[in-house]
Amino acid sequence: MKKSAKMRRQSRFRLLIQLCAAALFNGYIAGFAKNKIYTGKLKTVCVPVLNCYSCPGALGSCPIGSIQSLAAGKSHRISFYVLGTLVLFGTVLGRLICGFLCPFGLIQDLLHKIQTPKLRVPKTPDRIFRYFKYWVLLLTVFLLPMLVTDRFGRGEPWFCKYICPAGTLEGGIPLLARNGMLRRLAGALFTWKAAVLCLILIGSVFISRFFCRYFCPLGAFYSLFNRFALYQMHVDHQACTGCGTCAHVCPMAVDVLKNINCGECIRCGKCRAACPEDAIHIGHRQTRR
Amino acid sequence: MKRGIQNLLRVCGITAGAAMLCLGVYREETEAILHKAVKICLECIGIG
Structure with a gap:
C-alpha cells in the first residue's frame, strides 16, 4: 500500500x-x-x-x-x-x-x-x-x-x-x-x-x-550515452530479493537487474518507485546505507 | 563499465560537445538553422 x-x-x-x-x-x-x-x-x-x-x-x-x-x-x-x-x-x-x-x-x-x-x-x-x-x-x-x-x-x-x-x-x-x-x-x-x-x-x-x-x-x-552519462542508476544487489517487480513495471521492457544502465532505459524511475526493498538508487552507490 | 572509463568518456563527451557547439556557432550554422526554422517546413507538416 x-x-x-x-x-x-x-x-x-x-x-x-x-x-x-x-x-x-x-x-x-x-x-x-x-x-x-x-x-x-x-x-x-x-x-x-x-x-x-x-x-x-x-x-x-x-x-x-x-x-x-x-x-x-x-x-x-x-x-x-x-x-x-x-x-x-x-x-x-x-x-x-x-x-x-x-x-x-x-x-x-x-x-x-x-x-x-x-x-x-x-x-x-x-x-x-x-x-x-x-x-x-x-x-x-x-x-x-x-x-x-x-x-x-x-x-x-x-x-x-x-x-x-x-x-x-x-x-x-x-x-x-x-x-x-x-x-x-x-x-x-x-x-x-x-x-x-x-x-x-x-x-x-x-x-x-x-x-x-x-x-x-x-x-x-x-x-549511445546512457552507459556513461552523468545521470546513472544502480541496483543494490545485497538488498534486492529478485522479485522482478522492477522489470514488470518498466515501460521499455528493460531487464533492470541485469542492465539498468543500458541504452533502452529512459530513466522514468518507475522501477525505483516500485521496488519493495528500495534497492534501486540514482548514482553509483555500491551498497545500501 | 568501469568507473575510470566512464569518467574518461564523460570528459571526452563534454569537451567534444562544447567544442562542436562552438565550431557550429563559428561556422554560422545558427543562421542557417534560424533561416529554416522561421518558415513553415512543408515537408515536416506533410505538404512536401
Whole structure:
C-alpha cells in the first residue's frame, strides 16, 4: 500500500515535469491563436527533444529537423552546432530527456494510460525491432538527405518528410485545420504521414513508448550515452530479493537487474518507485546505507 | 563499465560537445538553422 502511494507520487511528479517541459518548448501561445509559427531569434536555440519547429507554439528548433536541413542543403554540411548540443545533453542526462522532457514521449505515455489490454512484445522480435531506430537515424537523418539529391544538388529531409509523427501531430494538423490554402495543397504525402501518425498513436496505446522503442532517431542517439552519462542508476544487489517487480513495471521492457544502465532505459524511475526493498538508487552507490 | 572509463568518456563527451557547439556557432550554422526554422517546413507538416 505504501509502495503504490510512492509510485503514484513519482508518476505525478514525472507528469508535472513532462507538462512543464512541453509548455516551455511550445510556449508561443500567440502562434496557436494566430495560426502562425514563431519567427524570433530564440529559434536559433536547438531544443534537446523531438519537437517540430513548425508547431505554432514551438520556441526552439528541432534537432533532428535541423540536422537534416543542413545535410540536405547544397553544401551538405554536418551540423556541429546541433550535434554538439546533443552530445552535451546526452553526456549529462542520457535518456532522462526521453523520460522526462520529450513532448512526444508525454503523448505516448498519456495514450498508454487508456484502459485496454496491453501487449508485451516477445523478447526476440523486440530485440531485433529495437535496432530499427538506429537505421532510421543513420539513413533518414544523415545519409539519404546528403546522398539523394535533385539536379540542383539539394536533398530532402527524409525523416521529417516521410516518418516524423511529431511534425504531423504538432505542426501539420494544427496548421492545416485552420488554413484552407495549406489544406488544398495536402495530397498523397499528407495521407501517408497521417497514416504513419495513426499507426504510431494506436501502437502507443497497446505497446508502451512504441515510437521511442522502435523508431525514434533522437532516442537512438541518446541511447549511445546512457552507459556513461552523468545521470546513472544502480541496483543494490545485497538488498534486492529478485522479485522482478522492477522489470514488470518498466515501460521499455528493460531487464533492470541485469542492465539498468543500458541504452533502452529512459530513466522514468518507475522501477525505483516500485521496488519493495528500495534497492534501486540514482548514482553509483555500491551498497545500501 | 568501469568507473575510470566512464569518467574518461564523460570528459571526452563534454569537451567534444562544447567544442562542436562552438565550431557550429563559428561556422554560422545558427543562421542557417534560424533561416529554416522561421518558415513553415512543408515537408515536416506533410505538404512536401
